Amino acid sequence: MNEIITRKVLAEGVKEFAVAAPRLARARRAGQFVIVRVNETGERIPLTIADADPEAGTITLIFQEVGKSTLLLGTLQEGDRILDVVGPLGRPTHIENFGTVACLGGGIGVAPVHPIAKAMKEAGNHVIGIIGARTRDLLIMEDRMKAATSELHISTDDGSYGTHGFVTTVLEALVNEGRKIDLVVAIGPVPMMSASTKTAAKYNLPCVVSLNSIMVDGTGMCGACRVTVGGKTRFVCVDGPEFDGYQVDFVELVKRQRAYLKQEDVARRQFLEHHPGERCWETKVS
Numbered sequence: 585m586n587e588i589i590t591r592k593v594l595a596e597g598v599k600e601f602a603v604a605a606p607r608l609a610r611a612r613r614a615g616q617f618v619i620v621r622v623n624e625t626g627e628r629i630p631l632t633i634a635d636a637d638p639e640a641g642t643i644t645l646i647f648q649e650v651g652k653s654t655l656l657l658g659t660l661q662e663g664d665r666i667l668d669v670v671g672p673l674g675r676p677t678h679i680e681n682f683g684t685v686a687c688l689g690g691g692i693g694v695a696p697v698h699p700i701a702k703a704m705k706e707a708g709n710h711v712i713g714i715i716g717a718r719t720r721d722l723l724i725m726e727d728r729m730k731a732a733t734s735e736l737h738i739s740t741d742d743g744s745y746g747t748h749g750f751v752t753t754v755l756e757a758l759v760n761e762g763r764k765i766d767l768v769v770a771i772g773p774v775p776m777m778s779a780s781t782k783t784a785a786k787y788n789l790p791c792v793v794s795l796n797s798i799m800v801d802g803t804g805m806c807g808a809c810r811v812t813v814g815g816k817t818r819f820v821c822v823d824g825p826e827f828d829g830y831q832v833d834f835v836e837l838v839k840r841q842r843a844y845l846k847q848e849d850v851a852r853r854q855f856l857e858h859h860p861g862e863r864c865w866e867t868k869v870s
């Protein structure tokens with residue numbers, strides 16, 4: 585049982601918990617995740633460790649309420665306990681001094697890219713952060729990304745803040761200005777990671793993506809998170825979550841992510857029928 589020490593609302597439907605987990609806070613490395621189960625009947629969902637405070641003994645989880653389990657998690661308050669928090673899982677990010685690293689985060693993908701940007705900067709890289717959202721109100725972690733990077737660029741799809749366009753628009757503009765980039769790390773929805781890889785390929789830049797396949801056990805045994813990378817079967821939970829974007833079969837990934845849409849929709853509707861207040865607005869605090 586892990587207690588929620590603090591709870592914040594970062595944007596509509598996006599919450600941040602600092603969760604008591606002292607051993608995890610000491611052991612985790614950038615790029616790793618936990619599998620969370622809210623209660624006895626809850627499903628197991630993977631969430632990236634967005635940050636950790638070993639002194640306070642807490643890890644930070646930032647999540648978007650997209651379906652039943654994340655909505656249920658979002659109902660928890662400070663002082664409530666999460667039944668299971670298992671981890672750290674997955675291979676840590678390969679961190680070294682590459683030179684200049686562009687860290688792209690789209691939507692909720694800003695949360696998982698944050699610890700990587702921080703670790704890349706600590707390793708001596710010049711880190712160009714590029715974060716984006718559909719609109720200004722949905723942009724998260726601007727201040728923390730500013731601190732974690734050497735320079736921060738922002739884009740919004742509707743032009744309400746920063747560059748009008750996508751994170752790839754900014755990446756492309758920087759390359760066209762003559763900026764030398766040694767590695768691109770892109771995390772966000774699958775279309776964003778696929779587009780980032782295509783943009784990187786245009787300029788021959790290496791590109792790492794972090795895949796968000798559906799998971800069950802998180803230990804390589806169930807096969808739920810199967811993906812094809814370089815023509816070979818890989819399991820995101822143990823072989824990833826990060827892979828060379830050039831090698832990822834994004835079309836298959838999307839198909840597998842959408843395999844249970846009907847069941848997910850039923851579960852979400854049933855949850856909302858029993859919790860009619862859950863989609864009401866909460867005030868954004870940071």
Ligand SMILES: Cc1cc2nc3c(=O)[nH]c(=O)nc-3n(C[C@H](O)[C@H](O)[C@H](O)COP(=O)(O)OP(=O)(O)OC[C@H]3O[C@@H](n4cnc5c(N)ncnc54)[C@H](O)[C@@H]3O)c2cc1C
Binds near residue numbers: 651692795796845
């Ligand atoms: C390694 C890893 C790290 C992740 N880290 C985070 C994180 O830090 N913050 C965060 O908000 N989310 C993260 N995710 C995604 C998160 O696990 C899913 O959003 C969650 O499992 C959805 O559960 P649900 O029951 O609320 O929604 P469901 O009803 O299961 O799904 C609702 C919708 O989300 C889609 N979906 C389901 N599972 C995933 C998935 N794994 N990734 C993307 N879309 C999915 C479904 O296709 C459906 O459209 C991560 C996923 C992985 C694999």
Ligand code: FES
Binds near residue numbers: 799802804807808821
């Ligand atoms: S989640 Fe079961 S094999 Fe990866």
